[in-house]
Amino acid sequence: MPTKKKPQVTASPARRSELLGTAAEVFAEQGYNATTVRKIADHAGMLAGSLYYHFDSKESMLEEILRTFLDELWDGYDTVLDAELGPRETLEALVIESFREIDRHRAAVAIYQKESKHLASQERFAFLADSQRKFEKAWLSTLERGVAAEVFREDLDIRLTYRFVRDTVWVAASWYRPGGQHGPEEIARQYLSMVLDGIAVRT
Amino acid sequence: MPTKKKPQVTASPARRSELLGTAAEVFAEQGYNATTVRKIADHAGMLAGSLYYHFDSKESMLEEILRTFLDELWDGYDTVLDAELGPRETLEALVIESFREIDRHRAAVAIYQKESKHLASQERFAFLADSQRKFEKAWLSTLERGVAAEVFREDLDIRLTYRFVRDTVWVAASWYRPGGQHGPEEIARQYLSMVLDGIAVRT
DNA sequence: GGGCTTCCCTAACAAGTGTTTGGTAGGTTA
DNA sequence: TAACCTACCAAACACTTGTTAGGGAAGCCC
Structure with missing residues (x-):
């Protein structure tokens, strides 16, 4: 019986908080609503979709x-x-x-x-x-x-x-x-x- | 020779500033980026497109x-x-x-x-x-x-x-x-x- | 009454949004 | 070597976004 996906559980905590750090800085600078997930991904050096391996939403x-x-x-x-x-x-x-x-x-x-x-x-x-x-x-x-x-x-x-x-x-x-x-x-x-x-x- | 449209010039200044007032309140409450033109129009009792008779952009x-x-x-x-x-x-x-x-x-x-x-x-x-x-x-x-x-x-x-x-x-x-x-x-x-x-x- | 202006509606557009799905390179484990 | 896991990419999805074009009702001027 398959359990619900919880992608972020398996991800390494270090990478998680690293990404949260860059996300926080973009949020702080541009405002939450004005910040797209693509901008966050850019700052992190990856693509937008990849963020959803670590987190389940913006x-x-x-x-x-x-x-x-x-x-x-x-x-x-x-x-x-x-x-x-x-x-x-x-x-x-x-x-x-x-x-x-x-x-x-x-x-x-x-x-x-x-x-x-x-x-x-x-x-x-x-x-x-x-x-x-x-x-x-x-x-x-x-x-x-x-x-x-x-x-x-x-x-x-x-x-x-x-x-x-x-x-x-x-x-x-x-x-x-x-x-x-x-x-x-x-x-x-x-x-x-x-x-x-x-x-x-x-x- | 047709001049560029400037819709807001012909509009009445009273209605203009009235709309700006409601827009300002929505902006202040929700933040500029989180405010859609449809929300502003709602508060003003009209539809989104109608705002563009008075203003040429958000x-x-x-x-x-x-x-x-x-x-x-x-x-x-x-x-x-x-x-x-x-x-x-x-x-x-x-x-x-x-x-x-x-x-x-x-x-x-x-x-x-x-x-x-x-x-x-x-x-x-x-x-x-x-x-x-x-x-x-x-x-x-x-x-x-x-x-x-x-x-x-x-x-x-x-x-x-x-x-x-x-x-x-x-x-x-x-x-x-x-x-x-x-x-x-x-x-x-x-x-x-x-x-x-x-x-x-x-x- | 006919034309004109004012003010709004209807309906759509293209661009950008958050999010999902399937795939895959590279390392680790057995 | 085979199976597996981690961390990402590529491509698309449905939806929302700001904006535009055309039209029409109501009132005013001649």
Whole structure:
């Protein structure tokens, strides 16, 4: 009795993630919808059909790219959150961790930024919405803790502040280039300095 | 001697901009490439081919949407810059003006955010790159003036600060909804408070 | 009323899309 | 050497895409 074909199971994991890497970069650069499977294949030095030996659809490539990224992101985030640091230290650690993820998964982050909004409504990408909710929860509670502990200003709209910090961090993926003059930790330090203390001179 | 067809010249400007409005919203929501002309036509209550009575291509719709937005944006920006205010006041005015533009052209701003990067390299959309350069120049000089006048901190990387402020402002278009509880001026005020003074309590 | 313009529809086109099927070169195993 | 597996190619598939050509209904001008 023949089982359903699952071509990607037999393929070597190394080649798989290599192809996913090039796919991610094309997706990030051109946008998911504007990227044809033939373009991906070109970048990989093969023909379009050959991709289907490793993956069973273009969409499944996208899914795997985003899943891999989010899994690793939450590994880092959960470690920070479980450490139960003070609110300011938690915020700093989350920001630093975020820039490290941008450094590691620049393409995936860029894709996430551009596509997640209209993907999250599809059932297949429900994990994006889940992650987003978890993300919001972690940040909001950290900010609220900070206000309660009087380390963050209490005259600010918490939800607005959340979006401010969140966007500020992740948008960096659109211009960040790994291997540039500033490493992720250095950029995180400067961002934190601006977010926490502002850019105006203290009078 | 027959001249080239220019269908859109005879069409009424009101209907034109009405259609551009719905097109912009679909583009913003689904992304330009993921938006088919049939979807736009659906939202407008007509058939795909009928759009070509008003416009001569899908791309020309995108171009007109972005051009209209940028023209109005620079009207506001130039007014601010020509006023030759102090650096801090200039920054405040630019941010306020930006949020007003987001309020007025939410869809166009969202499209600009998502698509401008890979569009700017096309000759047809060279005006995007021009605008970007002009934009960068205005912001950088304002920040530099501020550092020289000792109203902005001098220990910050100017280019990083520029990207920080720029992204902080424009990303808001991805979640901002006109008619919400906060008007553009109120959001601008809170953003400025965070950017200038930071979110940490002053010790 | 006859012509003209405005605005849309019907129906199709060619090009490009993601995907499938069958085949095959080259290495590994028996 | 024979059987087998891996990783790809070649060629096609059904479908969607942006776009076009011709036509027609409704309103306005003479």
